[in-house]
Amino acid sequence: MPADSPDWFALVQAHVSAVQANDRAVRLFRAGELDKAIAELCDSLEGYARYATGHSNLGFLYLWKGDPDQALASLLRALDLDPHHTEAPAHLMDVLRALTDELIQIGCTDGFLSTRPGGLFDERNRHRRARTIGALVATMGKRGVFKVDGRVLEQEHLMRFVIKDVEKKMDRPWASTALAFVWQDIDE
Numbered sequence: 001m002p003a004d005s006p007d008w009f010a011l012v013q014a015h016v017s018a019v020q021a022n023d024r025a026v027r028l029f030r031a032g033e034l035d036k037a038i039a040e041l042c043d044s045l046e047g048y049a050r051y052a053t054g055h056s057n058l059g060f061l062y063l064w065k066g067d068p069d070q071a072l073a074s075l076l077r078a079l080d081l082d083p084h085h086t087e088a089p090a091h092l093m094d095v096l097r098a099l100t101d102e103l104i105q106i107g108c109t110d111g112f113l114s115t116r117p118g119g120l121f122d123e124r125n126r127h128r129r130a131r132t133i134g135a136l137v138a139t140m141g142k143r144g145v146f147k148v149d150g151r152v153l154e155q156e157h158l159m160r161f162v163i164k165d166v167e168k169k170m171d172r173p174w175a176s177t178a179l180a181f182v183w184q185d186i187d188e
Contacts, residue, residue, distance in 0.1 A: 014048035022054050029061060037061055052082035060091050068098045072136060079143060089145045096136055096158075100166055103129045133162060 021044030028037035041058045045051060059074035072095050078088040139145075141155030 015051065018044045018048040018051040018054050022057055025057060034061060034065055050081060052078045052085050055081065056085055056088045056091060063091065063094055063098060068095050071095050076139065079145065092140060092145060096162065097165065099129060099133050100162055103133065137162060
């Protein structure tokens, strides 16, 4: 075996350790020890960062803790490692819902998804959250994360889902055309 090749036995051991840590984290979470579960997964992923399920579960735990930004980073890492991961897309949809809920709590106005704020839209947190939602929708659409009847939901369909969700939660229907799609300016 060449000197620069990875030690396959060490990789197998690291993977097994990560799986065991994931199992311990699940038990800790079920026992109500959320912070310990997060610490367990973080420690194990430092030793074996290639474990997509660990990243996905870490994202779920961060979301449960109320940290959608950390959840998003972990879930996107899980999909980087395994684009066909079975649980990460559902957790990403949960993050998307949490972000829209947070945006509604902060307060949103007509045009809240605009990337060029103006008028009533001058609060930094609303703008930041709206950009995060748009970036997530753009990422999910580009990666083909969600499928319905075997077809990938594209960015526009996902954003329309967000708009409908916000309209329903606020019980205040707006015309979809009144909202600017934030992903249009992401790549600029």
